[in-house]
Amino acid sequence: MTTxxxxxxxxxxxxxxxxxxxxxxxxxxDGRFVSIEKASSLPERPGEDLWLSPGAIDLHxxxxxxxxxxxxxxKRTSDEVEAMQVQAFEATLRAGVTSAxxxxxxLPSIARRIGEQYGQPLRIFTSGEAxxxxxxxxxxxxxxxxxxxxxxxxxxxxxxxxxxxxGSPPDKVxxxxxxxxxxxTIVRTAHAEHTKVMVxxxxxxxxxxxxxxxxxxxxxGIYMTEEQAGxxxxxxxxxxxxxxxxxxxxxxxxxxxLKQPFLDHAARAAESHPKAxxxxxxxxxxxxxxxxxxxxxxxxRNFEELYTLIDFGLTREEAWSSATDxxxxxxxxxxxxxxxxxxxxxxxxxxxxxxxxxxxxxxxHQSIVSVITGDL
Numbered sequence: 001m002t003t004x005x006x007x008x009x010x011x012x013x014x015x016x017x018x019x020x021x022x023x024x025x026x027x028x029x030d031g032r033f034v035s036i037e038k039a040s041s042l043p044e045r046p047g048e049d050l051w052l053s054p055g056a057i058d059l060h061x062x063x064x065x066x067x068x069x070x071x072x073x074x075k076r077t078s079d080e081v082e083a084m085q086v087q088a089f090e091a092t093l094r095a096g097v098t099s100a101x102x103x104x105x106x107l108p109s110i111a112r113r114i115g116e117q118y119g120q121p122l123r124i125f126t127s128g129e130a131x132x133x134x135x136x137x138x139x140x141x142x143x144x145x146x147x148x149x150x151x152x153x154x155x156x157x158x159x160x161x162x163x164x165x166x167g168s169p170p171d172k173v174x175x176x177x178x179x180x181x182x183x184x185t186i187v188r189t190a191h192a193e194h195t196k197v198m199v200x201x202x203x204x205x206x207x208x209x210x211x212x213x214x215x216x217x218x219x220x221g222i223y224m225t226e227e228q229a230g231x232x233x234x235x236x237x238x239x240x241x242x243x244x245x246x247x248x249x250x251x252x253x254x255x256x257x258l259k260q261p262f263l264d265h266a267a268r269a270a271e272s273h274p275k276a277x278x279x280x281x282x283x284x285x286x287x288x289x290x291x292x293x294x295x296x297x298x299x300x301r302n303f304e305e306l307y308t309l310i311d312f313g314l315t316r317e318e319a320w321s322s323a324t325d326x327x328x329x330x331x332x333x334x335x336x337x338x339x340x341x342x343x344x345x346x347x348x349x350x351x352x353x354x355x356x357x358x359x360x361x362x363x364x365h366q367s368i369v370s371v372i373t374g375d376l
Contacts, residue, residue: 006028006029006031006346006372006374007031009027010025010026010027011026011027011028011052011350012040012043013025013039013041013042013043014039014049014050014051014052014350015049015051016036016052016053017051017052017053017355018317023038023039024036024037024038025038025039026052026340028372031374031375032344032345032346033340033374034342035342036341050350050369051350051351051352051355052340052349052350053096053320053324053340053348053351053355054324054338054340054347054349055097055347055349055372055373056289056302056323056324056327057097057098057099057101057289057323057328057331057337057338058092058290058291058293058305058323058327059100059217059240059288059327060219060240060242060291061092061100061101061103061290061291061292061294062102062103062104062105062293062294063088063100063102063106063124063294063299064088064102064105064106064294065105065295066081066295067295068256068294082114085106086118086120087296087299088294089115089118091296092122092299092302093120093373094300094371095301095302095303096303096371098123098372099123099125099327099347100122100125101124101127101156101157101198101290101331103130103159103198103290104128104130104200105130106126107126107153108153108154109153111124121373123347125331126154126156126157127150127155127156127157127158127159127198128158128159129150130159130160131143131146131147131159131161131178131186132161132162132177132178133161133178135182136177136179140182140185143186144185147190147193147195148193151190151193151195156195157195157197157198157216158195158198159199160197160198160199160200160215161177162176162183162199162209162210163175163176163202163203163206164177164202165200165220166258166265166266166269169261170261173265174203174205174223175204176204176205176206183206183209183210183213184213187213187215188213191214196216196217197217198216198217198218198240199218200219201218201219203222203225204223207221207224211228211231214235214237216237216238217238217240218237218239218240219242219290219292220240220241220242220292221280222246222269222272222273223272224276224279225279226279226282226283229276229279229280229283229285232280233284237285239285239286239287239288240287240288240289240330241276241277241287241290241312242290242291242292243273243277243305243312244304244305245292245293245298246266246269247308248304249269249270250263250267250269250270255295255297256297273312274311274312274313277309277313277314278313281314281318286326287309287314287318288322288326288327288330289305289309289322289326289327290305291304300365303361303364303365306319306323306364307361309322320355324339325339333376336376337376345374346372346374346375347372347373348371348372348374349368350369350370350371350372351364351367351369352367352369353367355367
């Protein structure tokens with residue numbers, strides 16, 4: 001169940017996720033947290049304890065993608081695609097994600113229409129159509145126009161595909177898809193438009209360019225070196241590993257059920273990825289929660305990323321932070337989102353069991369009682 005923009009509600013004698021042994025009365029009015037005070041009494045029904053957590057923020061998702069292969073999506077009717085996109089919004093919100101940064105493919109106009117026409121309260125930050133290899137060798141004015149057009153359309157971020165991905169030959173996946181000057185032109189133009197830049201990059205030279213250019217977040221970074229992680233920390237650039245998706249892609253019987261050569265490539269990525277995350281954690285890089293999930297089989301399974309990050313070496317507290325307050329900071333909204341604090345947006349998840357003790361993502365999801373969305 002979801003509760004959208006609650007007007008005046010008080011959750012009495014609830015626990016706050018991550019704070020052990022203390023109960024609170026949490027009042028919400030007009031979509032914002034008004035007060036968080038020590039509980040004045042115990043629950044009316046002993047044994048029916050509730051826990052409140054900030055809503056999760058998925059910093060890397062693809063809500064417009066209905067199929068892993070783009071050609072398969074092109075075979076669908078526009079009505080079918082839109083219906084599946086609406087379902088993706090719904091599943092993501094039910095999973096406890098109250099804000100999502102779409103990492104390419106969801107146009108701002110489509111996000112607005114789904115929100116308004118279907119009453120979908122999932123908060124979306126879009127990046128429009130990504131810039132990458134298809135834009136190479138077309139000139140700097142062309143690149144600058146692509147950036148400014150995205151911003152005019154309402155994109156909150158600019159997304160750059162700096163290297164290949166699962167569809168690239170393994171020996172070429174680190175090859176830059178743009179020249180250094182083209183890459184720098186995109187970043188400079190976006191920043192001149194006061195718009196942040198996220199970069200799909202698996203490692204190599206393009207990751208060095210990203211650090212040199214001062215981009216705002218690195219996506220995936222599968223083959224990031226320890227030295228690069230140190231430079232990332234010094235530059236204050238955030239890292240969104242999207243750790244779970246490569247494990248899923250490497251499973252031949254899993255949701256995606258990919259064929260060769262995707263399976264082998266995903267397996268190599270899944271094997272290398274934990275090292276990059278450990279390098280980033282050790283160097284003090286700000287790590288954010290992002291799933292890279294798309295398609296009906298993945299939408300709504302967002303918390304699998306939480307447990308993958310824990311498997312990769314983050315503490316439970318660090319993993320939760322990556323999806324709440326740290327994620328809000330990465331969005332530049334740390335003074336409004338990601339915390340249960342007076343004056344903050346009332347985005348929250350209500351659980352009937354301690355979410356910090358959930359065994360796995362399924363256990364956590366099953367304990368969700370309600371998802372609450374407020375006013376930014």
